[in-house]
Amino acid sequence: MVDLELDMRARIGRLELAKPVMTASGTFGFGEEYRSLVDLGALGAIVTKGISLRPRAGNPAPRIAETPCGMLNAVGLENPGLEAFLRDKLPGLREMGPAVVVNILGDTLEDYAALARALDGAGGVDALEVNISCPNVERGGLAFGTDPALAAEVAAAVRESTRLPVLVKLTPDVTDIAAVARAVAATGVDGLVCINTLRGMAIDPLSGRPRLGKVIGGLSGPAIRPVALRAVFEVAREVDTAVVGVGGIGCWQDAVEFLRAGAVAVQVGCATFRDPSAAVMVLRGLEDFLKGLGVRSCSQLVGAVEL
Amino acid sequence: MVDLELDMRARIGRLELAKPVMTASGTFGFGEEYRSLVDLGALGAIVTKGISLRPRAGNPAPRIAETPCGMLNAVGLENPGLEAFLRDKLPGLREMGPAVVVNILGDTLEDYAALARALDGAGGVDALEVNISCPNVERGGLAFGTDPALAAEVAAAVRESTRLPVLVKLTPDVTDIAAVARAVAATGVDGLVCINTLRGMAIDPLSGRPRLGKVIGGLSGPAIRPVALRAVFEVAREVDTAVVGVGGIGCWQDAVEFLRAGAVAVQVGCATFRDPSAAVMVLRGLEDFLKGLGVRSCSQLVGAVEL
Amino acid sequence: MKPIRLEAELLDARAVARQMVRLRLRVGPCAIRARPGQFVMLGPLAEGMDPFLNRPFSIHRLEGPEAWELLVAEVGRGTRMLARLEPSARLPVLGPLGSGFEPPAEGELLLVGGGAGVAPLFFLAEDQLARGRRVRLFYGASSADRLVGCEALAARGARVEICTDDGSAGFGGFVTARLEQALGDGSDWLAACGPEPMLRAVTGLARRFGLAAQVSLENRMACGTGACMGCSLLLAGGPRRVCVDGPVFDAREVF
Amino acid sequence: MKPIRLEAELLDARAVARQMVRLRLRVGPCAIRARPGQFVMLGPLAEGMDPFLNRPFSIHRLEGPEAWELLVAEVGRGTRMLARLEPSARLPVLGPLGSGFEPPAEGELLLVGGGAGVAPLFFLAEDQLARGRRVRLFYGASSADRLVGCEALAARGARVEICTDDGSAGFGGFVTARLEQALGDGSDWLAACGPEPMLRAVTGLARRFGLAAQVSLENRMACGTGACMGCSLLLAGGPRRVCVDGPVFDAREVF
Numbered sequence A, B: 001m002v003d004l005e006l007d008m009r010a011r012i013g014r015l016e017l018a019k020p021v022m023t024a025s026g027t028f029g030f031g032e033e034y035r036s037l038v039d040l041g042a043l044g045a046i047v048t049k050g051i052s053l054r055p056r057a058g059n060p061a062p063r064i065a066e067t068p069c070g071m072l073n074a075v076g077l078e079n080p081g082l083e084a085f086l087r088d089k090l091p092g093l094r095e096m097g098p099a100v101v102v103n104i105l106g107d108t109l110e111d112y113a114a115l116a117r118a119l120d121g122a123g124g125v126d127a128l129e130v131n132i133s134c135p136n137v138e139r140g141g142l143a144f145g146t147d148p149a150l151a152a153e154v155a156a157a158v159r160e161s162t163r164l165p166v167l168v169k170l171t172p173d174v175t176d177i178a179a180v181a182r183a184v185a186a187t188g189v190d191g192l193v194c195i196n197t198l199r200g201m202a203i204d205p206l207s208g209r210p211r212l213g214k215v216i217g218g219l220s221g222p223a224i225r226p227v228a229l230r231a232v233f234e235v236a237r238e239v240d241t242a243v244v245g246v247g248g249i250g251c252w253q254d255a256v257e258f259l260r261a262g263a264v265a266v267q268v269g270c271a272t273f274r275d276p277s278a279a280v281m282v283l284r285g286l287e288d289f290l291k292g293l294g295v296r297s298c299s300q301l302v303g304a305v306e307l
Numbered sequence C, D: 001m002k003p004i005r006l007e008a009e010l011l012d013a014r015a016v017a018r019q020m021v022r023l024r025l026r027v028g029p030c031a032i033r034a035r036p037g038q039f040v041m042l043g044p045l046a047e048g049m050d051p052f053l054n055r056p057f058s059i060h061r062l063e064g065p066e067a068w069e070l071l072v073a074e075v076g077r078g079t080r081m082l083a084r085l086e087p088s089a090r091l092p093v094l095g096p097l098g099s100g101f102e103p104p105a106e107g108e109l110l111l112v113g114g115g116a117g118v119a120p121l122f123f124l125a126e127d128q129l130a131r132g133r134r135v136r137l138f139y140g141a142s143s144a145d146r147l148v149g150c151e152a153l154a155a156r157g158a159r160v161e162i163c164t165d166d167g168s169a170g171f172g173g174f175v176t177a178r179l180e181q182a183l184g185d186g187s188d189w190l191a192a193c194g195p196e197p198m199l200r201a202v203t204g205l206a207r208r209f210g211l212a213a214q215v216s217l218e219n220r221m222a223c224g225t226g227a228c229m230g231c232s233l234l235l236a237g238g239p240r241r242v243c244v245d246g247p248v249f250d251a252r253e254v255f
């Protein structure tokens, strides 16, 4: 048997990744936090923490609560803002090896467009991920992501403001995610990222205080994996646009589930908090699995579910 | 200190329960399955498996899949149908002690009304729980629950067809559960039950086969507790109708969270599969906790969250 | 007897074959009231909520008056956790559950087991041997290192016919091939437990040779008590719950 | 040093006071490169995904050249699981993390610890004693049976002032009350770790008596590495992450 090279490339519209595994926004900082701990070069892409036009301080503590097989967060998009990002974070990110995907969040349509324009000219950015699904901010975020028409408007605004590939990140907290996906896909974006966190809450039974300063936050982790997988499956069958899977992925078996459900690539989120090398381990395990299957390219697994 | 009797009664509109803990529909059969294992008399109510006009065979196997801190089910409303229920199950249920709440599911508005009429006359039924949130059937179920207007139509149809107290069970798989709740509450029903399962999916990574015969099923268990709690909190602040909390409750601390979030009573679902006495343990723990707090009545805890 | 739930004490967990472990659980005086073919739900398996569901296992043997033995094949996370338990661990057990085998009053009993599916057949064989019945067990395994308990059962008087897929012990080939050779010698009842294709083939043979047959089935379970309808199979006669209407069914109902 | 992640071996887990356990972890030669005030993230704590998050603990002491000691108060599920671990268990550790204390080059060092907050102060005290510095530890606990390691630290040369809320040992009352009596004797630097009200009070005293003060803070953490922004506090100068910008902060920044 000739040992053909396994092709791990993932094509997300105009964005081509060397590997189909990325870090998820907000769970890997700007890469530098994990430099000494993770073989960064192995990853397909690093997706940054969400960036807004101006710096944001985020929500009051506590911002984190543990839940069964997962966690709630209400960070509230604390970030240094566009300018400091370009100055302090982007140069380091560029050198790390993986593609650089910048997650952006605005309060208004114009914010999104302005972020897209600025990042277009920045150099060293490989794609934008448009966050219209963050449950932790007052304006923007989720409000855009729950309405197909508004979601499409944001997508179109970003699309028209940059030559960079554009991914749009969807919320599962809607009646019909396929409807949002169709509307966004119609704007010609390069990829749909499913899913952001689910809105959730926890209360300390003894004190009666909510476990998050902001009361309601976003649920992530293995707990939400079945919801994320269903979302990927539903969206992938509805649109031709590439789908990226995220939600509770922590090992290669999880990644295989998402690829089979129709994702062309996956993101590893809060699994990194348990084990910083989670994303790299997902990738290595996936490679071994594909070699064992004897397929030539990772893309052959995409959509391979036996219905 | 005078040791005043602790008042555990819960009032859900016109339905008064001696205790604020029930079993959740579909997780406790018709009570008889647990007769030798559980001190049934201690419970506030037994909610039956969903009953349809005609018998239903349910979905093909597998119907159950384990997920992180939870499970998926795609039972598909297997049930003996109204007639066999009235003949074979109801007499036994009546004798068990707790209030009997019959969960009903129809394919059409008229089905729901017919079920309500028939159960009204049956005797020994204390309330109806209207399932407009089951993800596991083709028609009816979820389709009614995701649209505020349709949901209200079903609620009104049932309401008008019976003198029994009516609870309506909502799905979390909507963009705005409060909007559905408002519409349903406006029909004058006695209670809103939050939540049914979340739509989810799992795939066997090796074989590529979905883990459920029906592919997509309903996610339950501790994994969804933060989502359920958030739903209860959002609904309870929007409506005056009583809210019943369900989703991932397995111990008294969980029940306290739901009461504080605004539920007047709780249901214990798949926790019973891990430990048949889960619902009774929830109740006992809650009583001890309330005694420790020194309150006179369980209702004092309802909504007691420190924002 | 009605099922009860108790904290069993693990007396020992011993590796008895490759990736097969035998758990001996002290459950108290109720032990002897189980019938062959019944099963238990084991768990919760961990302090946390993951893994979430309890696991079904057949009662493999009575061991003295107060203990059950289970035979566990390591196939996934839960069974691996069980295999690594230390003696004296406490394990919540719900049981005995389900229907038992119903052997006829007379004649030789043919038992056909594949892999871990042999588990309940030991209980059945030993029970029937103790009643003075003749028992013949056709026991199929992938290879010799996966076989358990053959000598002991033979010593109790059963005729054990070993079959291995790779021929490393006994008859080389599927247990159904060996069974086919042996049928037609006058036995008229058969009980089988194992992988579905085996059960299907055994049922075909039983039908061909005019034997009554009972098969013990598996399905994903949540409650084990008939409450969740999770384990129902859509059989010819309608949906039947494996956990309470089975796991032992008349083969004609199933295939 | 940059944080690393490794599988530590639990050398022992010993109950040292009521609901307080000392874990000795062999982490290898990197052990001695930690600085007092730094912490580790311990976990995953179980094979399953529940509990989900790793837990932060201060490095309590260096123990020989290759091991760290942690002092763990049993307050919830994770810490109870840790307290029950058997020696030779493997525990994934990420560390050392965060900033350390920065004592001045001269003068007596005043350390103020409350409850399990005393943990990192032992490391600081022993390190400074080894450099020949004078160290005075004001150590507050709810009662005598919650005190750990006082004699050993005194034997190394520290002056240990014990305070208990119930008066069962040492000074009866809050550690801040005792501290207040002792201030003004010339010390000009103070480090504190413990419950927030204590830190607040200590900061007030430091301000009043003109001492520089460093406080070690706690907050819910997910990553421990600065990546998640989960542990940020909205301080006067903007949001600061406890895990990388702290846990040791200049008291004036905080209160």
Ligand SMILES: Cc1cc2nc3c(=O)[nH]c(=O)nc-3n(C[C@H](O)[C@H](O)[C@H](O)COP(=O)(O)OP(=O)(O)OC[C@H]3O[C@@H](n4cnc5c(N)ncnc54)[C@H](O)[C@@H]3O)c2cc1C
Binding pocket: B065, B066, C039, C053, C054, C055, C056, C057, C058, C059, C060, C070, C071, C072, C073, C074, C075, C076, C077, C078, C079, C080, C116, C117, C119, C120, C217, C218, C219, C220, C221, C247
């Ligand atoms: C009535 C009955 C009796 C059984 N008796 C035995 C026995 O005596 N010895 C033995 O080794 N095995 C027996 N099994 C199979 C055993 O239950 C599974 O092998 C076991 O649950 C696998 O658990 P896991 O965590 O290792 O696997 P995983 O695949 O990690 O389990 C995931 C989920 O799938 C379920 N599952 C996986 N395989 C099966 C299966 N074959 N049948 C039912 N549920 C499954 C698990 O219970 C769990 O809910 C029996 C099954 C049934 C239904």
Ligand SMILES: Cc1cc2nc3c(=O)[nH]c(=O)nc-3n(C[C@H](O)[C@H](O)[C@H](O)COP(=O)(O)OP(=O)(O)OC[C@H]3O[C@@H](n4cnc5c(N)ncnc54)[C@H](O)[C@@H]3O)c2cc1C
Binding pocket: A065, A066, D039, D053, D054, D055, D056, D057, D058, D059, D060, D070, D071, D072, D073, D074, D075, D076, D077, D078, D079, D080, D116, D117, D119, D120, D217, D218, D219, D220, D221, D247
């Ligand atoms: C930098 C730092 C250093 C620490 N050093 C020590 C130490 O040396 N000794 C010690 O006993 N404790 C220390 N703590 C507190 C310790 O982390 C918590 O007591 C522990 O996480 C509780 O876990 P649990 O599972 O028992 O509690 P649970 O309440 O069940 O935990 C639930 C969640 O809340 C978090 N949590 C609970 N209490 C705290 C807390 N006080 N601070 C941060 N997170 C918390 C847990 O990490 C977990 O994510 C430190 C905390 C921080 C942030």
Ligand SMILES: Cc1cc2nc3c(=O)[nH]c(=O)nc-3n(C[C@H](O)[C@H](O)[C@H](O)COP(=O)(O)O)c2cc1C
Binding pocket: A024, A025, A026, A027, A049, A050, A051, A073, A075, A077, A103, A131, A134, A169, A195, A196, A197, A219, A220, A221, A222, A224, A246, A247, A248, A249, A267, A268, A269, A270, A271, D222, D228, D229, D230
């Ligand atoms: C602490 C934290 C911060 C996050 N911040 C962002 C963010 O800034 N932008 C965004 O689009 N998603 C953010 N997310 C969502 C994740 O990128 C991911 O979609 C979600 O956590 C589900 O994946 P997981 O279960 O693998 O973590 C954040 C998640 C966590 C846990």
Ligand SMILES: Cc1cc2nc3c(=O)[nH]c(=O)nc-3n(C[C@H](O)[C@H](O)[C@H](O)COP(=O)(O)O)c2cc1C
Binding pocket: B024, B025, B026, B027, B049, B050, B051, B073, B075, B077, B103, B131, B134, B169, B195, B196, B197, B219, B220, B221, B222, B224, B246, B247, B248, B249, B267, B268, B269, B270, B271, C222, C228, C229, C230
């Ligand atoms: C196996 C199974 C069957 C169920 N069947 C029904 C049903 O017939 N009608 C209904 O309204 N809800 C049904 N439910 C939903 C539960 O009543 C409950 O709303 C849900 O499981 C969440 O609660 P839990 O996490 O405590 O299980 C079912 C749930 C499970 C797990």
Ligand code: FES
Binding pocket: C220, C221, C222, C223, C224, C225, C226, C227, C228, C229, C230, C231, C232, C241, C242, C243, C244
């Ligand atoms: S496992 Fe629940 S009905 Fe059989």
Ligand code: FES
Binding pocket: D220, D221, D222, D223, D224, D225, D226, D227, D228, D229, D230, D231, D232, D241, D242, D243, D244
């Ligand atoms: S714990 Fe993640 S930034 Fe501090």
